[in-house]
Structure formats: C-alpha cells, structure tokens
Amino acid sequence: TSLIEDAKCNFTGVIGLMTDLTKIKNMQDKLKQKENLAILGEMTAVMAHEIKNPLTGIKFGIEYLKTILEDNQDAVESIELILNEIKQLERIARDMTNFARMPNISSEKFNLVQLIEDKIKIHKSEMKEKKININFDKCSDCVNYYGDPYLLSEVFNNLLRNSIESFDNSCNKKNINVEIRFNDDNDTCLIIIKDTGIGIQQENQKKIFIPFFTTKRGGTGLGLPTVQRIVIAHNGALTLNSKLGKGTTFIIELPSIICNE
Structure with missing residues (x-):
C-alpha cells in the first residue's frame, strides 16, 4: 500500500495492490x-x-x-x-x-463419454432388475480426454456402484443422473453422479473418504478413498453433497486436458 501526495505534500489518495492467493x-x-x-x-x-x-x-x-x-x-x-x-x-x-500400490498415472487420449457409457452398460441389467432409472447427459466439449482410462474407469464404476447401493425400500423414486459438463469458470471438466437414494448422515459425510471407514456390512472402507486418490493423482478434486432421505451427489472435477480434434 502506498500513499499519494500532491505537490504540496498533502495526502490525496492511496494505492493498494491486492493479490488473489x-x-x-x-x-x-x-x-x-x-x-x-x-x-x-x-x-x-x-x-x-x-x-x-x-x-x-x-x-x-x-x-x-x-x-x-x-x-x-x-x-x-x-x-x-x-x-x-x-x-x-x-x-x-x-x-x-x-x-x-497406486500405479503411475498414464496419459493417453480416450473417449470419456464412451468410457462412462461402458460403465453404465455393465450395471444396466442390475439397475433394470432393481427398477432404477438412469439418465446420462453428455457434453460435446468433454468427449476426448487425456488421462488414465483404466483408473478413471475404476472411479466411475465405484461411484455408480455406490449410487446403486444407495436405494432401499423406502425410496419412492429410484433415479441416477450422470452428467458431464465443461466449467468455463476454471477450465475444468465436471462429472456429476447424482442419485435419489437414502442419502448419507451428516456426521458420516466428513468420514466417508477416510480409509477403513464404512457403514456397509462386509465393506473394507477403501472404495471411496481409492477413488479420491485416483482423482487427486489426476490433479482433480472429488466432492460430496448429500441430504438424508433426499440423495447424494458426487462431483469429480478434472483439469481440462481435453482434445476436441
């Protein structure tokens, strides 16, 4: 911060420099x-x-x-x-x-939309049997991506599995919505997986990414921590929004290493 003076040494203003950190x-x-x-x-x-x-x-x-x-x-x-x-x-x-033993992240071009569609197809018969409706909103700006298709496939498979398992007999509507969206604000690719399941208790939401924490019978508590680790290895972020009785939304935010040629 610097003070501004006129020719008579009177203070007339202030110059301030701010940096967004x-x-x-x-x-x-x-x-x-x-x-x-x-x-x-x-x-x-x-x-x-x-x-x-x-x-x-x-x-x-x-x-x-x-x-x-x-x-x-x-x-x-x-x-x-x-x-x-x-x-x-x-x-x-x-x-x-x-x-x-998280492997080194490979970097290769692959079809992100097709990868997610393939994961949806794997669970299609189970969702049909459980009367779960699924919708996939695609984005033309996020078709071709550079990253590790094998590890990201594991991410989508795990999150879809969580959504499928989120429903019980109390759920009147069984819907899963998957959306790919390009975020212009910070040049990132968003993959949003939202369900209308039973939701996650508030006190558990802070623990859900902690290794070995689980509320599932027979679970190891390593599924979501592994997912988070893969996303972070891609320099991305994984966030969670959930309301008990309303459903859960997972948001994967990946850097825009996108190729549209």
Whole structure:
C-alpha cells in the first residue's frame, strides 16, 4: 500500500495492490493431501503384508484339517465358516494392497463419454432388475480426454456402484443422473453422479473418504478413498453433497486436458 501526495505534500489518495492467493492455496492444499496419502499408502502396504503372511499359513492348515475331518459333518461346517472368514480377510488385504500400490498415472487420449457409457452398460441389467432409472447427459466439449482410462474407469464404476447401493425400500423414486459438463469458470471438466437414494448422515459425510471407514456390512472402507486418490493423482478434486432421505451427489472435477480434434 502506498500513499499519494500532491505537490504540496498533502495526502490525496492511496494505492493498494491486492493479490488473489486462492489458486496458490488450493495447490498447496492438494500437495499436502498427496503427501498425506503417500504416507498412508506406505502404512497400508505394511499392514496388508502383515495380514497376508500368516493368513496363507492359516488357510493351508485349515484346508488340511478339513480333509482329515471330512467324516465329521459338524466339524466340516465349522471349518467352512472359518474359510469364509479367511476369504473376507484376503479381500481386505487385497483392497489394502490396491490402495497402497497406486500405479503411475498414464496419459493417453480416450473417449470419456464412451468410457462412462461402458460403465453404465455393465450395471444396466442390475439397475433394470432393481427398477432404477438412469439418465446420462453428455457434453460435446468433454468427449476426448487425456488421462488414465483404466483408473478413471475404476472411479466411475465405484461411484455408480455406490449410487446403486444407495436405494432401499423406502425410496419412492429410484433415479441416477450422470452428467458431464465443461466449467468455463476454471477450465475444468465436471462429472456429476447424482442419485435419489437414502442419502448419507451428516456426521458420516466428513468420514466417508477416510480409509477403513464404512457403514456397509462386509465393506473394507477403501472404495471411496481409492477413488479420491485416483482423482487427486489426476490433479482433480472429488466432492460430496448429500441430504438424508433426499440423495447424494458426487462431483469429480478434472483439469481440462481435453482434445476436441
């Protein structure tokens, strides 16, 4: 800030210079988030390793015990229950490994609209059976995109799965709307997945991206954290809006690495 004086040294005004640090602050926040996720990934990898090592030996031992006790029906049934629990632990360890070993992001041109359409088709029969209506609003400005199609496919598949599982018998309307939109304000591509499901409780919305937090029976709590990690690796952002009894909206914001030729 500088003061303005006239020829007689009287103050006549003030010159002020202001700098918008919003973008810099956002970049710093994203960098800090990436660092935290990297540390968490290393911890998760160690935990997964410590689970898998003894689990392999336990599984072989139980399966051998099953062959010895095959004539004892009660024992075999108990062993089957134990093996099912081991399978659950194996799945948890596998999900932890996948979360920890986030591959390097590839950069290739692909059809973003087609990618999302393919994911919708995969769930089409299940949605038809559950009487869920789905609508896809496409955007001609966001057809061809540069990024990792394999990892982004995992993102859309996971979020669609969450929307499908958000409905219960209390839902009168079962609608899912997927929209791709170009945001002129900050040159980003928005992918919006909105459902009219049961919604998420307010206290859980702050925890939903925390690894291992889950409200689903048998869930590992790594699905949405993995999704968020993939989006952040693309220098994007993932946000959530939800109202209990009204539905949930996930918004993926990706940088405009778009090719329309």
